Amino acid sequence: MQGFAVEFSAAIALILNGDPELWAIVLLSLKVSIFAVLISALIGMPVGAALAVARFPGRRVLIILMNALMGFPPVVVGLLVYLMLSRSGPLGVLELLYTPTAMIIAQVVLVTPIVAALTRQVVEMLAEEYSEQLRSLGVSRLASVPVLLWDARLALVTALLAGFGRAIAEVGAVIIVGGNINHVTRVMTTTIALETSKGNLALALALGAILIGIAVAVNAMVSTLSLRAEREGLRHA
Amino acid sequence: MIRNFLRAALVSLGLFAGPAFAEEPFIVVQSTTSTQNSGLLDSILPWFEAETGIDVRVVAVGTGQAIRNAINGDGDVLLVHATADEEQFVEDGWGVERFDVMYNDFVLVGPKSDPAKVKGGSNIVAALTAISEAEVPFASRGDDSGTHKAEIGHWDAAGVDPAAASGTWYRETGSGMGATLNVASGMDAYALTDRATWESFGNRGNLEVLVEGDPRLFNQYGVILVNPEKHAGVRAAAGQRFIDWLIGPDGQTAIEAFQLNGQQLFFPNAK
Numbered sequence: 001m002q003g004f005a006v007e008f009s010a011a012i013a014l015i016l017n018g019d020p021e022l023w024a025i026v027l028l029s030l031k032v033s034i035f036a037v038l039i040s041a042l043i044g045m046p047v048g049a050a051l052a053v054a055r056f057p058g059r060r061v062l063i064i065l066m067n068a069l070m071g072f073p074p075v076v077v078g079l080l081v082y083l084m085l086s087r088s089g090p091l092g093v094l095e096l097l098y099t100p101t102a103m104i105i106a107q108v109v110l111v112t113p114i115v116a117a118l119t120r121q122v123v124e125m126l127a128e129e130y131s132e133q134l135r136s137l138g139v140s141r142l143a144s145v146p147v148l149l150w151d152a153r154l155a156l157v158t159a160l161l162a163g164f165g166r167a168i169a170e171v172g173a174v175i176i177v178g179g180n181i182n183h184v185t186r187v188m189t190t191t192i193a194l195e196t197s198k199g200n201l202a203l204a205l206a207l208g209a210i211l212i213g214i215a216v217a218v219n220a221m222v223s224t225l226s227l228r229a230e231r232e233g234l235r236h237a
Numbered sequence: 238m239i240r241n242f243l244r245a246a247l248v249s250l251g252l253f254a255g256p257a258f259a260e261e262p263f264i265v266v267q268s269t270t271s272t273q274n275s276g277l278l279d280s281i282l283p284w285f286e287a288e289t290g291i292d293v294r295v296v297a298v299g300t301g302q303a304i305r306n307a308i309n310g311d312g313d314v315l316l317v318h319a320t321a322d323e324e325q326f327v328e329d330g331w332g333v334e335r336f337d338v339m340y341n342d343f344v345l346v347g348p349k350s351d352p353a354k355v356k357g358g359s360n361i362v363a364a365l366t367a368i369s370e371a372e373v374p375f376a377s378r379g380d381d382s383g384t385h386k387a388e389i390g391h392w393d394a395a396g397v398d399p400a401a402a403s404g405t406w407y408r409e410t411g412s413g414m415g416a417t418l419n420v421a422s423g424m425d426a427y428a429l430t431d432r433a434t435w436e437s438f439g440n441r442g443n444l445e446v447l448v449e450g451d452p453r454l455f456n457q458y459g460v461i462l463v464n465p466e467k468h469a470g471v472r473a474a475a476g477q478r479f480i481d482w483l484i485g486p487d488g489q490t491a492i493e494a495f496q497l498n499g500q501q502l503f504f505p506n507a508k
Contacts, residue, residue, distance in 0.1 A: 087310030087468045095470060097311055098265055098296060179265075179296035182279070197415025198274050199422075199440030 007202035015206055021183075026210065029187040032100055032174075033167035036107035037115075040163055044112045045156065048119025049149050053127050053141040063120065069113035074106075078173030081106045085177065098179040103187070106173040111163035118159035122152045157226045161219055168215060188214075263292035264475045267304075267312035269383060270413045272458070273297035275433035275502055281491040285482050291475050299382030299413060307331060307461075310468030313476035315461045316483075318431075319383040323459045332461035336484050339492050339503045340457045343387060344435060345448035346418070347427035355427075359450040362395045369397040372406040374426035378417050379409025383456075388429045391453065418444070431456055433502040458503070460484065483507075 015022055051063060083089050085097040085105075096102045126148050127134075134144050149156070171189035178185030180194060188211045195204040272278050273295055282293045296306065300317040307315045308331050315332060317323060326332045345364055347355070353371040355364035368375055377399065378385035392399050399407040408426060410417045414434040421428040422442035430438075435446070460480050465473040482488045484507035492505040 087470050089309075092310065092470065098294060179294070181265075181294040181296060184294055194274075196419065197270065197413050199415060199419060199438040201440050 004202055008206055011203040011206035012209065014203075015210055022207075024183070025186055025188060025191055026214065028100065028185075029168060029189070029211075030214065032103050032187060033107060033164055036104045036111055036167050037160055037164045039104070039108050040111040040115045041160055043108070044115030044159075044163075045119045045149055046145065047112075048116035049123045049145045050142065051116070052120045052123035053144060053148070055141070063117075066113050066117045066120070070117055072110060072113065074110060074170045074172035075176070077106055077109050078176030081109065081173065081177045097177060098181055098185060100178070100185060102177040103174045103185060106177045107167040107170065110170060110173060111167050114163045114166055115159050118162060119149075119152075119156060122155045122159070123148045126152050154226050154230055157222055161222055164218060165215060168218075169211070261292060262290060262472075262475055263294055264313040264472050264479055265294045265296060265311070266314045266316055266479070267296050267298070267307045268316040269300050269303060269318060270297045270415065271318070271384075271431045271434045272316060274415055275437045276497060277433065277492070277495050277503055280495045281488065284487065284491050285479060288482070288487070289475075289478060291478065293479060299378070299380050300386070301381030301383075307463050310463065310470060313463055313472045314479055315463060316458065317383060318456055318458045319386050320457050320459060322383075322386070323461060327461060331464055331467055333464050335459050335461045336480065337507055338458045338460045338483055339489075339505045339507075340455060341432050341503050342449065342456050343384065343429055343454040344432050344446045345427060345429055346421065346435060346444045347447045348425035348443045349445055350425070350443070351447060353427070356447045358448050361391050361429075361448055361451045361454055364448045365391055365395045365397060368427055369395070369399065369402070369406075372402070374406050374408060374421075374424050375399070376417050376421040376424070376426040376428040377407060377409045378414065379411045380413070382414070384414060384429060384431055387454075387456070391429070394453075433497075436497050436500060436502055457506075 051059065051066070081102065082097065084091050085094070085102055086092055087097070096105070123145075127144065130144070130148070130151075134147075139147070169189065171193055174185070174187060175190045175193060178187070178190065180186050180190040186194075188207060192204045192207045192211070195207065268278070274297070278293075278295055282295075286292060296303070296312065298306070300319045300322065303312075303315060303317050304319075304322055304326055306312055307326070315323070315326070316338065323332070323335050327335050345355070345361060347353070352373045353364070353368045355367050358364050377388060403409055408420065408424070410420050414430055415438060417428055418430060418434070418438050419440055420426065422440050422444050425443055427447070428444075460483055462473065462476050462480055463471050465471040489505035489507055492503050493501065495501070495503060
């Protein structure tokens with residue numbers, strides 16, 4: 001076990017000394033997951049908010065379905081996206097398989113239900129709180145969506161972070177649709193899987209430590225931003 | 238504040254969208270984990286890329302999955318190690334023509350304590366028979382890969398049906414060679430592995446090579462261009478160039494020059 005500790009610190013040193021290949025991998029991970037979360041926000045937030053305020057038959061079923069999709073196995077998502085993007089699939093002509101775009105698509109499929117479900121919950125509570133006020137102003141349910149989303153923005157940051165956490169840590173889907181191609185689609189998690197399969201456990205663990213570091217840094221950054229926004233909001237009020 | 242942040246994020250994403258999606262000549266090669274994990278492809282591909290400007294993108298999976306991906310058209314070239322399946326692939330019209338590229342061999346690894354007493358032997362069938370009689374743990378790929386197919390063939394020759402013992406002493410990991418070696422290392426099990434993956438494997442624990450040198454452990458690699466008549470998107474010209482290079486003098490020399498731990502791991506044998 002002592003040999004492992006030595007190997008592990010050697011691997012950490014290698015990483016911190018700024019191996020350019022490794023940092024390119026870190027950067028690609030961030031770009032793919034941030035892009036995926038932004039797209040998921042654009043889709044998931046309006047859908048979640050609409051589900052929170054609209055009343056129509058089948059709404060409960062949709063909500064249950066959406067909540068269940070939060071636990072969709074990444075490998076299954078990877079397979080579905082692969083079947084769509086494969087040259088023998090319906091979108092094969094787009095030539096997107098084994099590109100970062102394919103990985104973004106897979107992560108959007110994984111993250112959107114999380115953003116939508118959490119948005120629905122937050123907005124529904126807020127809508128209840130505001131219901132009399134909105135009614136007295138004569139605002140229709142769907143028209144109140146932008147207002148509610150804006151007032152819930154701080155809570156929604158948490159929804160985005162949850163989505164980001166799922167995206168950046170995910171390996172099963174991106175390894176299928178990205179192919180773990182060196183310099184093209186190799187991200188942190190697929191590198192960790194590759195190094196583990198080579199038996200380089202210390203290096204794999206060191207990469208895992210970096211991945212955790214990134215997650216902590218992103219969370220800290222966003223929570224600082226939202227805290228500052230909250231203070232500014234209070235000052236203006 | 239938040240608006241500025243979002244703007245900055247969008248700008249940086251815009252920059253990212255440019256170069257990453259730019260068109261440059263490339264091919265996708267469906268290959269096996271052994272060629273990648275051993276470092277062979279990282280060693281030889283830069284030679285080809287420098288000479289031709291064609292970027293080679295390698296998807297390293299088990300041979301079974303590589304062949305299925307190629308049948309779906311998700312690759313331009315197939316570089317794997319299951320000759321019978323490769324010939325079937327060409328016969329069924331999915332591939333243009335198969336060429337020998339190189340060979341190495343499989344080895345049986347197992348714990349140093351060697352409870353089945355197979356160490357030093359060079360008869361893989363006798364060794365597997367001994368393992369099945371001793372009922373000691375054996376970690377199998379169980380994933381329809383080239384190595385798995387080879388292993389099944391040796392069990393057949395030994396007249397043993399290991400599937401009957403699945404979950405007892407016969408453990409099918411359903412994963413890649415490295416993952417299977419990790420399992421074998423963790424539970425002191427025997428395993429059949431290609432020599433290249435073994436030599437480059439860093440988590441051997443108590444494992445060592447116990448049986449090698451049986452002519453039946455021969456491991457041939459072949460290369461095939463995916464048939465552009467089946468999938469219009471196949472980059473046939475660039476793919477053919479890669480194959481010509483790989484089985485030509487330059488590629489064969491590059492394969493021969495690749496060493497790990499002072500040992501040559503792949504032996505070029507293109508005709």
